[in-house]
Amino acid sequence: MTSTANSRPYHVIVFGASGFTGQFVVEEVTRTLSDGPKGTMKWAIAGRSRHKLEKVLEQASATLTKPELMSEVGIILADVGDLASLATMCKQGVVVLNCVGPYRFYGEPVVKACIENGTHYMDICGEPQFLEGMQLKYQSQAAENGVYVIGSCGFDSIPADMGIQFTRDHFKGTLTAVESFLTISTGPEVGNTNQL
The missing domain is CATH 3.40.50.720 (NAD(P)-binding Rossmann-like Domain)
Known part of the structure; x- marks a missing residue:
């Protein structure tokens, strides 16, 4: 190249x-x-x-x-x-x-x-x-x-990438896979997003 x-x-x-x-x-x-x-x-x-x-x-x-x-x-x-x-x-x-x-x-x-x-x-x-x-x-x-x-070189990917990096660095053993889940709940005034 x-x-x-x-x-x-x-x-x-x-x-x-x-x-x-x-x-x-x-x-x-x-x-x-x-x-x-x-x-x-x-x-x-x-x-x-x-x-x-x-x-x-x-x-x-x-x-x-x-x-x-x-x-x-x-x-x-x-x-x-x-x-x-x-x-x-x-x-x-x-x-x-x-x-x-x-x-x-x-x-x-x-x-x-x-x-x-x-x-x-x-x-x-x-x-x-x-x-x-x-x-x-x-x-x-x-x-x-x-x-x-x-792809995914931006904000959407950064929290997940940081979470995987943190998990890998603190996991005792060999990390072979990570699953993540997103839970969204809304209330009368504001939405609440929790990412695991």
Whole structure:
């Protein structure tokens, strides 16, 4: 994948950058890059509307006092309903961070385009059916193309991952499986969620 990485203009593309979650991801990528070595990672944002993407960069630029964002971050137009635009987007990046959900409706075309174009894929999905479906359907093709498809890299997965890590670290013996259950109960004023 090194030769591919060297031939593509962007290391990372944030797809769905103008959406609710995408805007936070843009700010976090900006913060992370500000703390790291300067100029080492080229990145872009992608979505359906150039105007909305420009507004996201303007907002992040103002919030983080980073006027250089407007000239340093690329803009790519892509739409999950336009497979050619997804292919064009994927060919420009090494990794696509997909923030377009719900994934059960909009995720598969992005996964497919990434695999077909040799681009690694990450998302913030918390939808088990989608995650399992993509693994069953695309695992072999992703492996053949040397592409990583990494789902559930976000808030939905963090509590469960931390719980499993804690259990593994404190379990006497070899941990071979963990089952988790979610119980939701509502009252007259507020809902109560307990996760075990």
